[in-house]
Amino acid sequence: SLSSRSSDELALSEHTSSSSYVDQPLTPKQFHLGMFEIGRPLGKGKFGRVYLARERTSGFICALKVLYKSELQQGSGVEKQVRREIEIQSNLRHPNILKLYGHFHDAKRIFLILEFAGKGELYKHLRRENRFPEWKAAQYIAQMASALRYLHRKHVIHRDIKPENILVGIHGEIKISDFGWSVHAPNNRRNTICGTLDYLPPEMIKPGSRDNWYNEKVDLWSLGVLTYEFLVGEAPFEDTPVMTHKRIARADMTIPEWVSKEAKDLIKKLLVLDPEKRLPLEEVQKHPWIIKHCVKGERAANREKPLK
Numbered sequence: 001s002l003s004s005r006s007s008d009e010l011a012l013s014e015h016t017s018s019s020s021y022v023d024q025p026l027t028p029k030q031f032h033l034g035m036f037e038i039g040r041p042l043g044k045g046k047f048g049r050v051y052l053a054r055e056r057t058s059g060f061i062c063a064l065k066v067l068y069k070s071e072l073q074q075g076s077g078v079e080k081q082v083r084r085e086i087e088i089q090s091n092l093r094h095p096n097i098l099k100l101y102g103h104f105h106d107a108k109r110i111f112l113i114l115e116f117a118g119k120g121e122l123y124k125h126l127r128r129e130n131r132f133p134e135w136k137a138a139q140y141i142a143q144m145a146s147a148l149r150y151l152h153r154k155h156v157i158h159r160d161i162k163p164e165n166i167l168v169g170i171h172g173e174i175k176i177s178d179f180g181w182s183v184h185a186p187n188n189r190r191n192t193i194c195g196t197l198d199y200l201p202p203e204m205i206k207p208g209s210r211d212n213w214y215n216e217k218v219d220l221w222s223l224g225v226l227t228y229e230f231l232v233g234e235a236p237f238e239d240t241p242v243m244t245h246k247r248i249a250r251a252d253m254t255i256p257e258w259v260s261k262e263a264k265d266l267i268k269k270l271l272v273l274d275p276e277k278r279l280p281l282e283e284v285q286k287h288p289w290i291i292k293h294c295v296k297g298e299r300a301a302n303r304e305k306p307l308k
């Protein structure tokens, strides 16, 4: 473990979002492990573990992600992905993008000082609830569209939008995390694809069209897949790997009839084979399905009960 499990851990595990600490980014330029009290483990991924942590002097609560250099060196260029993740994520500031406050390393490990997302992993909420009600799905997609617009304006393409890479903040807002697959467009690095195919757009599974890999329209396709999965509870092309490949290449999906026609309309305008024909993010944010669920006045207007 990182440090002796002691009152530190208890203190942190009892962590409440105490308002006495203003959410101000950690400022020192040089960080080191001794600056942090380590709390309970929050999660673990293929290459790392993440712990609740508190910076000793300021009391600032954060999440400390630990990556072992030995594990990274084995991976195919994973170390470069971590370097890119740090380079990209530390320059981003948006309410729906998990902040990276800083990083440091010792002989064996790399440490990322990340924003603490108090309600954990979105995919666990999705699995527990099976699927989200339309109003919740629409609010999440509106937040994703806002975060993606911010990223694309900075010529960053995420390329790995899926529920597993989204966290939920203490106020229920979502936070895009894990920029391991993101790139600054245009980019001529070679990348191999690993993990689920479900979210990949046709241009990333068709051989030869690598230049399309660096067109931000790939994130629009994944936003469509995410909308579908929030509403239906499973991905639109979920099947055996071979069949998933085929169905993505043909945009072959059926949307259950109980999905509202507005939601169906948005999904159909994002899951379009031709990247240039996918609905731009500005239009997503103005789509009737989003407006209906996300604009306060609208909700009041739609309220069934007469106002008291």
Ligand SMILES: CCc1cccc(CC)c1NC(=O)n1cc2c(c1)/C(=N\C(=O)c1ccc(N3CCN(C)CC3)cc1)N=N2
Residues within 6 Å of the ligand: 042, 043, 044, 045, 046, 048, 049, 050, 063, 065, 114, 115, 116, 117, 118, 119, 120, 121, 164, 165, 166, 167, 177, 178
């Ligand atoms: C190393 C782990 C990893 C690998 C790959 C990708 C990612 C990003 C999703 C990550 N996680 C990551 O980087 N993370 C950065 C993070 C982070 C993860 C995090 N919070 C949590 O993981 C978390 C989990 C459960 C939780 N509770 C569950 C039970 N509830 C009753 C109360 C709330 C509350 C918070 N905050 N910043």
